[in-house]
Amino acid sequence: MAKIILTADRPTGRLHLGHYVGSLRRRVELQNSGQFERIFIMIADAQALTDNADNPEKVRQNVIEVALDYLSVGLDPSLSTLFIQSQIPELCELAFYYMNLVTVQRLQRNPTVKAEIQMRGFAENTVEGDTAQKQGIPVGFFTYPVSQAADITAFRATTVPAGEDQEPMIELAREIVHKFNSVYGPTLVEPEILLPDNAACLRLPGTDGKAKMSKSLGNCIYLSDTNEEVKKKVMGMYTDPDHLRIEDPGKVEGNTVFTYLDAFCRPEHFSQYLPEYGSLEELKAHYRRGGLGDVKVKKLLIAILNETLDPIRERRHYFEGRIEEVYTMLEEGSARAREAAAATLADIRRAMKIDYFDDKELIASQAKSYANRE
Numbered sequence: 466m467a468k469i470i471l472t473a474d475r476p477t478g479r480l481h482l483g484h485y486v487g488s489l490r491r492r493v494e495l496q497n498s499g500q501f502e503r504i505f506i507m508i509a510d511a512q513a514l515t516d517n518a519d520n521p522e523k524v525r526q527n528v529i530e531v532a533l534d535y536l537s538v539g540l541d542p543s544l545s546t547l548f549i550q551s552q553i554p555e556l557c558e559l560a561f562y563y564m565n566l567v568t569v570q571r572l573q574r575n576p577t578v579k580a581e582i583q584m585r586g587f588a589e590n591t592v593e594g595d596t597a598q599k600q601g602i603p604v605g606f607f608t609y610p611v612s613q614a615a616d617i618t619a620f621r622a623t624t625v626p627a628g629e630d631q632e633p634m635i636e637l638a639r640e641i642v643h644k645f646n647s648v649y650g651p652t653l654v655e656p657e658i659l660l661p662d663n664a665a666c667l668r669l670p671g672t673d674g675k676a677k678m679s680k681s682l683g684n685c686i687y688l689s690d691t692n693e694e695v696k697k698k699v700m701g702m703y704t705d706p707d708h709l710r711i712e713d714p715g716k717v718e719g720n721t722v723f724t725y726l727d728a729f730c731r732p733e734h735f736s737q738y739l740p741e742y743g744s745l746e747e748l749k750a751h752y753r754r755g756g757l758g759d760v761k762v763k764k765l766l767i768a769i770l771n772e773t774l775d776p777i778r779e780r781r782h783y784f785e786g787r788i789e790e791v792y793t794m795l796e797e798g799s800a801r802a803r804e805a806a807a808a809t810l811a812d813i814r815r816a817m818k819i820d821y822f823d824d825k826e827l828i829a830s831q832a833k834s835y836a837n838r839e
């Protein structure tokens with residue numbers, strides 16, 4: 466079976482290092498590996514609108530930012546199809562059919578959506594007092610996991626490189642595929658999530674040490690941050706609050722600077738930047754023992770991050786001067802994506818028996834049955 470990738474990001478802001486180690490870096494490697502028959506990378510503007518209905522301008526402005534981030538990390542439109550979700554109407558159609566295969570109760574159990582409801586401050590239940598004070602949950606937002614199952618299956622994706630928070634979505638997509646195939650006959654492909662292989666990349670904490678990089682917490686390092694911004698953010702980063710003097714023993718676990726090193730450091734970085742240590746393990750051991758100051762470790766991280774980001778910044782600068790071409794690329798990508806989705810939808814309509822005008826047999830047999838009644 467052909468191996469096909471689909472993955473996406475919501476255009477609600479620029480992409481940051483959490484996106485990079487959680488998925489973007491992997492996508493580029495997979496793209497360049499040549500193992501996949503097709504790669505679809507989607508800007509999920511329709512999904513972004515499910516909880517930004519009153520802020521269309523934000524979504525609109527961030528489509529280009531995400532596209533620039535994609536191009537700058539090395540996604541290549543000649544190898545990957547980059548496109549915009551809202552330009553593929555087949556996805557809405559498919560989501561509407563899938564809604565019949567999923568219960569409200571099943572959707573209520575989605576832990577990622579639950580956490581997002583909390584974070585957005587939506588009213589959680591239908592008690593009068595609650596809904597009077599808080600905004601209720603938009604139906605589109607509540608059902609976005611169903612729409613995401615449509616995104617994935619419309620392209621017959623086998624592989625979805627994504628972060629841990631997307632696991633419940635892929636699980637639901639698999640359930641929908643099972644249900645669909647058992648009701649309508651084998652039609653859809655079951656997708657698998659591809660998670661980052663290292664714990665630091667699975668969930669990169671914010672610069673403040675909080676569980677996740679998030680724009681609303683202001684704890685992100687963006688792919689488009691300048692050298693100076695990266696330096697300032699790393700210098701202000703959360704470390705071990707009990708590591709007061711250099712000679713004190715320090716904790717590496719939960720120390721954000723070390724978590725970032727776990728995510729970004731390669732063995733050759735030591736000979737390049739800190740030749741007195743042979744590996745990250747040696748550096749950690751020294752920190753634990755005491756005698757190694759935060760500033761020295763932070764300086765290493767700054768060097769590594771800027772080395773990683775320099776080529777990304779350079780490509781971003783190049784594409785920032787070619788915005789019209791980037792839109793043309795997205796338009797062409799959307800046209801190609803639409804063709805692929807339309808082909809799957811034709812199979813789905815046939816399986817669901819809603820292909821009335823193409824089913825000559827249906828028409829002929831009904832005509833015959835009426836003719837026989839004469």
Ligand code: TRP
Nearest residue numbers: 471472473474475509512613616
């Ligand atoms: N939910 C994803 C996010 O918030 C975005 C997304 C939309 C997605 N459709 C997708 C991810 C399909 C993977 C596959 O980042």
